[in-house]
Amino acid sequence: MSIRDWPANERPRERLLQLGAQALTDAELLAIFLRTGVAGKSAVDLARELLQQFGGLRPLLQADLAGFSQPLGLGPAKFALLQAVLEMGRRHLAEQLQRDSALESPQAVRDYLKARLRHEPHEVFACLFMDSKHRVLAFERLFEGSIDAAAVYPRQVLKRALAHNAAALIITHNHPSGVAEPSEADRQLTLRLKEALALVDVRLLDHFVVGEGEPLSLAERGWL
Known part of the structure; x- marks a missing residue:
């Protein structure tokens, strides 16, 4: 019927x-x-x-x-339509973050990071660069592959923060396993980047780990 x-x-x-x-x-x-x-x-x-x-x-x-x-x-026509719908959803979430303070819209941050990283089949490390009012300036993927404290270079993160004239940033990476629990390497990496960014007066606001459910905040765990 x-x-x-x-x-x-x-x-x-x-x-x-x-x-x-x-x-x-x-x-x-x-x-x-x-x-x-x-x-x-x-x-x-x-x-x-x-x-x-x-x-x-x-x-x-x-x-x-x-x-x-x-x-x-x-076929390709349906696939192209689906990809367009998904990208419109990501851009809608990005526009909301660009209008509002990221700290005043924590759920919007989580929704955006899920849309950008949860589907990735391998680990991706990325940054949300923000101005002094914590509005998003840009989202950039900086490293891919097996992400650990040795594979993420603070110098490159600092370089991109200065290029955007960012006053603050949120770092994020995904766990393809779907389990968002931070590892000890994740915690050490967070501290290294916080110390490095402080040298150029850029605040590290949070580190989100994206898994199957809601992204996990290291700041909310008291690890930042």
Whole structure:
């Protein structure tokens, strides 16, 4: 049965307009994105099958073009549309941070860092550079690979902070394992960078570790 033949209060688009996007299931949200199903399957049926094949919404969103195109004939056009939607979400979060003080919007910082780093298959170390009012000037990925205290160079972090004329910054890196618990190397790296940045009057406000859930703040742990 086509979704058009469903009762109005059961159709994903109508439910979204009535109840808000947060009320929909992953399959319903994905069905709205897909717009149409395939022979013998509604868009919701197709969405459920895709989620089952990929193992959830997150692996589907993280798939590259080859992985996305294999199941059920999804092609480059849908992949390009999905990437555009994801990038618009990241830019929306970035604009909010640029308008507001990062310290006054801790959840906005967490949401932005999750959007930028949670999907990465390897470790990425990045910085949010901020002005004296703690508004974001720029986000930069500085190091990639296996991140530890020896692999992150304070001199490069200082160089980029001075290039942005930053007064403060937040450092962040992801744990591809999904476990955001900081390691001893993470703590040592935080202290090294805090001391190095203080030499040029730049404050290190926090170090967030991004995993599967909410990013973990070393400042909130009292480790900064």
